[in-house]
Amino acid sequence: MARAGKVDLRVFQQELAVRLAAKTAGEVASSRLGLSCAGRQWLIRLADAGEVIATPQIVSVPLTKPWFLGVANIRGNLYGVVDFAGFLGQAATSAGGASRLLLFGPRAGDLRAGIVVPRVLGLRNLATLAPAEAEADARDWFGQRWVDADGAHWQEIDLVRLAQDPGFLQVGV
Numbered sequence: 368m369a370r371a372g373k374v375d376l377r378v379f380q381q382e383l384a385v386r387l388a389a390k391t392a393g394e395v396a397s398s399r400l401g402l403s404c405a406g407r408q409w410l411i412r413l414a415d416a417g418e419v420i421a422t423p424q425i426v427s428v429p430l431t432k433p434w435f436l437g438v439a440n441i442r443g444n445l446y447g448v449v450d451f452a453g454f455l456g457q458a459a460t461s462a463g464g465a466s467r468l469l470l471f472g473p474r475a476g477d478l479r480a481g482i483v484v485p486r487v488l489g490l491r492n493l494a495t496l497a498p499a500e501a502e503a504d505a506r507d508w509f510g511q512r513w514v515d516a517d518g519a520h521w522q523e524i525d526l527v528r529l530a531q532d533p534g535f536l537q538v539g540v
Contacts, residue, residue, distance in 0.1 A: 379419075383490070399523065401488035402469070405457035408521045409484075410491060410513065415526035417470035419487055422462045428538075433459070435538040436483065439468070444479055446470065447538065451482040454535065460485045475530035496521060508532050 399410035400419070420441070425448050427437040434453030438445045448468065453459045460466055460483050470481040496513035499520060505512075510523030529535055 379487075397493040399491050399493065399521075400469075401491045401521070402484045403486040403488055404460070404484040405452040405455045408488070408519060410510075410521050410523040411469065411526060412510075412523075415472050415474050417472040417481075419467050419469050422466050422468050422483055425462070430540050431538045432540055439481075441470070447478075447480040449480065449482050449535070449538075451484050454482070471526055471530055474527050476527075478530045480530070491521065506532075508535075 398413055400413060400416055402409040402411065423439045423441060425437045425439045434450045436448040436450050439448050450460050465486045466483055467487045468481045468483050471478055496515050499512040499514040501512050508525050508528035510525045513521040515521065
């Protein structure tokens with residue numbers, strides 16, 4: 368079972384690399400990685416994301432908030448792992464299945480962290496979306512809000528600002 372997940376992830380990453388290589392710089396800049404979490408759709412700038420990997424083994428850390436799942440060893444480096452749904456105040460994401468760990472990219476600075484999401488939806492082109500009005504209770508790390516042709520809303524996440532958010536960084540109880 369675990370082997371099948373690794374094969375699927377490898378295929379996904381290869382297909383993503385092929386599609387990105389075929390795009391111009393402008394097309395890459397207008398592409399976002401789509402995620403599904405806490406009953407909503409989210410968008411991440413490709414420049415902000417590091418990697419998307421299968422959720423690895425996570426070692427819990429005592430005296431931390433429930434949404435801080437612990438630390439994971441990824442190629443010899445320890446990463447803090449946050450359950451994004453739990454951080455948003457929703458039911459926790461179950462590990463395994465389609466859940467993935469999205470690692471923060473270099474633009475987030477030295478922070479070695481990642482968020483677990485239940486599902487990665489693939490690339491979305493901003494040209495197929497229309498800007499939407501921001502939510503009244505938008506968090507500081509929310510970027511542009513979008514709506515697609517079906518009327519579904521997509522909230523962009525600014526991972527750089529999320530990586531600086533005191534509520535995100537303060538994992539201890």
